[in-house]
Amino acid sequence: MRKELSFALLMGCALSLVACKSQSNEKAAPVTQAAPVESGAPKIYVTDEVSGNLSILDSGNGNLLASIHLGKRPRGIHASPDGKTLYVALSGTPIAGPDVDESTLPPPDKSADGIGVFDVAQRKLVKIIPGGSDPENFDISQDGKQLYISNEDISAVSIIDIASGSVAKTLKIGAQPEGVKASPDGKQVYVTSEETSEIAVLDPEAGKIVATFKVGHRPRSVAFMPDGKHAYINAENDGTVVLVDTKLHKVVKTISIGKPGMVKPMAVLLSPDAKKLYVSTGRGKMVFTVDTETNKVLGSVEVGRRPWGIALSPDGKTLYSANGPSNDVSAVDVATNTVTRKFPAGEGPWGIVVLP
Numbered sequence: 001m002r003k004e005l006s007f008a009l010l011m012g013c014a015l016s017l018v019a020c021k022s023q024s025n026e027k028a029a030p031v032t033q034a035a036p037v038e039s040g041a042p043k044i045y046v047t048d049e050v051s052g053n054l055s056i057l058d059s060g061n062g063n064l065l066a067s068i069h070l071g072k073r074p075r076g077i078h079a080s081p082d083g084k085t086l087y088v089a090l091s092g093t094p095i096a097g098p099d100v101d102e103s104t105l106p107p108p109d110k111s112a113d114g115i116g117v118f119d120v121a122q123r124k125l126v127k128i129i130p131g132g133s134d135p136e137n138f139d140i141s142q143d144g145k146q147l148y149i150s151n152e153d154i155s156a157v158s159i160i161d162i163a164s165g166s167v168a169k170t171l172k173i174g175a176q177p178e179g180v181k182a183s184p185d186g187k188q189v190y191v192t193s194e195e196t197s198e199i200a201v202l203d204p205e206a207g208k209i210v211a212t213f214k215v216g217h218r219p220r221s222v223a224f225m226p227d228g229k230h231a232y233i234n235a236e237n238d239g240t241v242v243l244v245d246t247k248l249h250k251v252v253k254t255i256s257i258g259k260p261g262m263v264k265p266m267a268v269l270l271s272p273d274a275k276k277l278y279v280s281t282g283r284g285k286m287v288f289t290v291d292t293e294t295n296k297v298l299g300s301v302e303v304g305r306r307p308w309g310i311a312l313s314p315d316g317k318t319l320y321s322a323n324g325p326s327n328d329v330s331a332v333d334v335a336t337n338t339v340t341r342k343f344p345a346g347e348g349p350w351g352i353v354v355l356p
Helices: 002-025
Strands: 045-046 055-056 065-068 077-079 085-090 114-119 124-129 135-140 144-152 158-162 168-170 175-184 189-193 196-204 209-213 222-224 230-235 240-245 251-257 268-270 277-278 286-291 297-300 308-312 318-323 328-333 338-346 350-356
Touching: 045 077, 045 318, 055 230, 065 124, 077 135, 077 350, 085 135, 114 135, 144 175, 158 175, 158 196, 189 222, 189 230, 189 286, 209 251, 222 268, 230 268, 251 297, 268 308, 277 308, 277 328, 286 308, 297 338, 308 350, 318 350, 328 350
Parallel strands: 135 175
Antiparallel strands: 045 055, 045 350, 055 065, 077 085, 085 114, 114 124, 135 144, 144 158, 158 168, 175 189, 189 196, 196 209, 222 230, 230 240, 240 251, 268 277, 277 286, 286 297, 308 318, 318 328, 328 338
16 A cells, blocks of 8 residues: 555656646746827827837827837938938938037948938838938938938038939039928029038039029028929027028018027928928927928927937827937927927937828
């Protein structure tokens, strides 16, 4: 009896060990993470200069829907005329802030320069086409066939044929070009040069620079009025925005935004009806609103640290600002001029586009 009991106990222990081993060998069931909930609201696309990602935000519920790596230093971002494609300027030139000694930085990675082509429906980077050296910002032709790109490190503007993915022409202009904007009729393209404080006027059909003119210190951004007769251009170091006659290529009005050095106008953007001009101010932390009929400042709102790119919702009721060091995007109700929400947006948000 004692032997049978001992045998039974031994068999029970052996079976228990087998069962335990069998359970330990079973793979843990994978934990599936639910996809972020999407609303029917417009989507916000933000280039993150530091991380190299594109953040996609839901403007309705604030969810981060995706963060997709594009390449090095994504900055300028614009949608194709049909809204199905996003183009993003990528650059292998190291980031250098105002107080950085560029001689201490690593050499540029020219293999990283290009224009990322992003499919909006698939949420996928489908290819990278040439964009010239160190592309920073650009605009798209009305027919969606060409890109006009500022090449910062070689002081040039390039014309890119999208279909063939080739550089059709590169033209020398003033030092440190940045902002690029085509006129409403598409017949001229303004390119800002920060260091030389001038605008180069590109005739895209002729493929040549037809004029240059001074506009104030460190211009970065251009907004044409709908009739194309005038354009607003920032003058960062002057704390001003200038109004330009686009036929004469001449400054006709200077609008003080704030104290130079304290308020540094960056991006300029018109409301859908062109009655208001919105101006981001970098270190000033504010977005200002200008009445385009009187050219007087109507007010301002603090949005975050070093707001750079700004964009409007499709209905024009909400303005979004990409706040670089804050790593977020602010939503501003333009009717009340108040920040209604902030969205985390990766590392170093720079450019911003909003699509339905």
